[in-house]
Amino acid sequence: MDQISDATIAEIEDELAGDGVWIDPAFARNNDISASDEARIEEAVASAERSDLKVVLVEVDIQDERFQGSFSSLTAWLQDSTGGRDTTYVGWQEYSEPALQVDAYGDQPDTTYVDSVAAHEHPDDFVDQVVRVQELLDDGNADALWDEVPDDEKYSWTADEGVQASEVVGGVGIVVALAVVVAAIVAWRRRRRARPSGFTLPATVLHTVRSAEDRRLRQQADAEVLALGEAIGRGEPTGSADALAAWQQALDHYAAARSILSQDAAPADVVGALVLARRGEDARSSAQGRTSSAWEPGVRCWFNPLHEGRTSEVAWRDADREVDVPACAACAADVRDGREPRDILDFIEGDRTVHYFRLDLGPWSRTGYGTLEPDLLGALRSGGKGALRGRGTRGRRGTAG
Numbered sequence: 001m002d003q004i005s006d007a008t009i010a011e012i013e014d015e016l017a018g019d020g021v022w023i024d025p026a027f028a029r030n031n032d033i034s035a036s037d038e039a040r041i042e043e044a045v046a047s048a049e050r051s052d053l054k055v056v057l058v059e060v061d062i063q064d065e066r067f068q069g070s071f072s073s074l075t076a077w078l079q080d081s082t083g084g085r086d087t088t089y090v091g092w093q094e095y096s097e098p099a100l101q102v103d104a105y106g107d108q109p110d111t112t113y114v115d116s117v118a119a120h121e122h123p124d125d126f127v128d129q130v131v132r133v134q135e136l137l138d139d140g141n142a143d144a145l146w147d148e149v150p151d152d153e154k155y156s157w158t159a160d161e162g163v164q165a166s167e168v169v170g171g172v173g174i175v176v177a178l179a180v181v182v183a184a185i186v187a188w189r190r191r192r193r194a195r196p197s198g199f200t201l202p203a204t205v206l207h208t209v210r211s212a213e214d215r216r217l218r219q220q221a222d223a224e225v226l227a228l229g230e231a232i233g234r235g236e237p238t239g240s241a242d243a244l245a246a247w248q249q250a251l252d253h254y255a256a257a258r259s260i261l262s263q264d265a266a267p268a269d270v271v272g273a274l275v276l277a278r279r280g281e282d283a284r285s286s287a288q289g290r291t292s293s294a295w296e297p298g299v300r301c302w303f304n305p306l307h308e309g310r311t312s313e314v315a316w317r318d319a320d321r322e323v324d325v326p327a328c329a330a331c332a333a334d335v336r337d338g339r340e341p342r343d344i345l346d347f348i349e350g351d352r353t354v355h356y357f358r359l360d361l362g363p364w365s366r367t368g369y370g371t372l373e374p375d376l377l378g379a380l381r382s383g384g385k386g387a388l389r390g391r392g393t394r395g396r397r398g399t400a401g
């Protein structure tokens with residue numbers, strides 16, 4: 001729905017206090033959820049033993065001023081207004097693609113792989129996924145089930161042709177000393193939408209959203225770095241000099257990402273670890289492929305280095321500078337239409353979100369997470385000192401927002 005009104009929120013709260021299930025009529029229509037489906041979901045919620053389960057099915061619109069397309073923002077709001085009880089919310093979120101989402105608050109069973117397992121088992125039936133969540137939470141076996149899923153079904157980006165699975169080499173014991181400098185300790189928000197000026201989420205809600213999203217991001221980074229380590233452990237480079245060089249890059253990127261995650265990494269660092277892991281995976285894949293050229297890291301979107309897809313160069317005009325930056329298709333379209341891209345990587349500073357490039361995050365902000373500097377590892381090792389090849393993108397330390 002376009003806007004989740006106060007009246008709708010009151011209705012949701014009423015329903016959650018009753019049978020624990022609220023389904024937006026439009027969502028039910030669009031997703032073929034029948035009355036008997038709803039009854040099944042209510043039954044699952046009623047039978048939940050280990051979790052206090054609530055199901056809220058609605059498409060949170062990207063234009064919704066309060067929640068800006070984020071199911072987690074909605075659950076944080078509900079959580080806040082009900083006084084912070086122990087609750088697990090099940091819903092629907094359109095991120096890179098529509099998907100089941102599970103948000104837990106307080107003392108609840110671990111939800112880490114619950115949504116992944118439910119979606120993997122019932123890819124074509126959303127109601128089955130929702131019902132399966134309750135069983136997984138009660139059985140507590142989502143971790144074990146997820147372990148059994150082959151890597152190439154878990155992470156599409158690990159799918160590759162060249163891996164010889166025969167040779168399993170033990171852990172890659174490489175440690176690279178890295179000086180990772182992170183200045184402002186800020187928190188990460190995965191999704192920032194175009195926010196109407198003058199509107200801000202209440203601080204309590206913002207911080208609840210932050211911690212839920214931080215946890216998810218951390219899980220994603222842990223999973224991708226682990227998968228990279230395993231892929232490296234199973235494989236070996238082809239014989240060419242370029243392949244060996246790419247393999248070394250894969251090892252170095254892996255070690256750097258692991259080193260970051262082995263510490264109590266701030267959200268800005270966790271994003272960095274993800275970027276390093278994806279570069280490392282790209283290098284590994286190149287080292288094991290048939291290409292005969294030197295590996296170069298792929299260019300990523302400067303507005304948000306986690307965006308996928310090809311980039312093109314756009315001129316970005318900020319308050320006091322104009323820079324040429326690579327942008328993914330969606331961000332480039334926004335810039336060319338004279339708009340600020342809707343999903344710029346943001347972190348929380350104080351009680352507001354701030355674009356990452358307006359913060360002093362050392363090499364991360366200075367290199368745009370490597371989007372402006374192919375040698376991201378070099379930038380990290382130099383600890384933020386010295387001039388980098390770049391295009392005048394030194395971030396202002398600031399409190400814009």
Ligand SMILES: [Zn+2]
Pocket residue numbers: 301302303304307327328329330331332341
């Ligand atoms: Zn982008």
